[in-house]
Amino acid sequence: MRLAITGNPGVGKHTTAKFVAKKIQGSRIIDINKFAIDKNAILRKDTKYGIDVDVKRLRKMINDELRTITSDIAIIGHLAPYVLRPSDVRHVIVLRRSPYELVKTLEQRKYSLEKIRENVASEILGVSLYDALKTFGKNKIVELDTTGKRPNYIADEIILSMQKEIVSQIGIVDWLSLVYTKGDLHNFLEY
Numbered sequence: 001m002r003l004a005i006t007g008n009p010g011v012g013k014h015t016t017a018k019f020v021a022k023k024i025q026g027s028r029i030i031d032i033n034k035f036a037i038d039k040n041a042i043l044r045k046d047t048k049y050g051i052d053v054d055v056k057r058l059r060k061m062i063n064d065e066l067r068t069i070t071s072d073i074a075i076i077g078h079l080a081p082y083v084l085r086p087s088d089v090r091h092v093i094v095l096r097r098s099p100y101e102l103v104k105t106l107e108q109r110k111y112s113l114e115k116i117r118e119n120v121a122s123e124i125l126g127v128s129l130y131d132a133l134k135t136f137g138k139n140k141i142v143e144l145d146t147t148g149k150r151p152n153y154i155a156d157e158i159i160l161s162m163q164k165e166i167v168s169q170i171g172i173v174d175w176l177s178l179v180y181t182k183g184d185l186h187n188f189l190e191y
């Protein structure tokens with residue numbers, strides 16, 4: 001397994017990855033944010049937006065690290081499209097989550113209103129999928145909707161998609177139409 005799990009902050013990447021790792025014996029998780037901090041590949045700490053990583057350095061460090069790893073591995077983080085090379089991974093999962101659920105999660109995290117709006121808008125517009133497509137191309141990407149599903153179930157879906165070699169499952173959600181239909185477009189996308 002050479003798996004990347006990406007998606008907007010709060011969609012459930014880490015929660016899901018833990019279940020995947022538990023189900024694949026002997027597998028390891030690399031948390032990109034944690035790796036960046038541990039290896040000091042940080043340009044600055046931004047109090048408002050968290051860490052600002054040194055993408056170029058981190059890219060090389062992760063690539064070097066991956067060369068030394070022979071076990072199954074899941075690489076997790078929204079920075080995956082910026083720090084991984086297409087040849088680093090075989091499968092890329094982009095997790096998606098309804099903006100209505102995402103907003104609650106980000107509120108629970110006590111993110112600022114500005115940061116919540118930015119992240120939710122990014123999820124509605126599908127920025128994480130777009131970023132992943134640019135880096136990895138559509139053939140490696142499976143997009144999964146986590147809304148209302150248990151992490152254990154999502155982990156099974158991920159493993160099944162790898163086993164069946166399901167590729168190019170994209171365009172499965174349309175949050176923009178959803179929020180438009182519900183009359184919430186301005187709530188989510190206007191300042």
Ligand SMILES: Nc1ncnc2c1ncn2[C@@H]1O[C@H](COP(=O)(O)OP(=O)(O)OP(=O)(O)O)[C@@H](O)[C@H]1O
Pocket residue numbers: 007008009010011012013014015016077078105146148149150151154
């Ligand atoms: N399938 C799910 N259903 C309900 N709640 C979930 C689900 N997956 C994760 N959560 C909850 O949502 C929150 C965010 O999950 P998690 O930390 O895994 O997101 P993340 O994508 O890793 O975020 P980040 O990019 O900021 O690290 C957590 O409180 C977690 O318990």
Ligand SMILES: [Mg+2]
Pocket residue numbers: 013014015
């Ligand atoms: Mg996380």
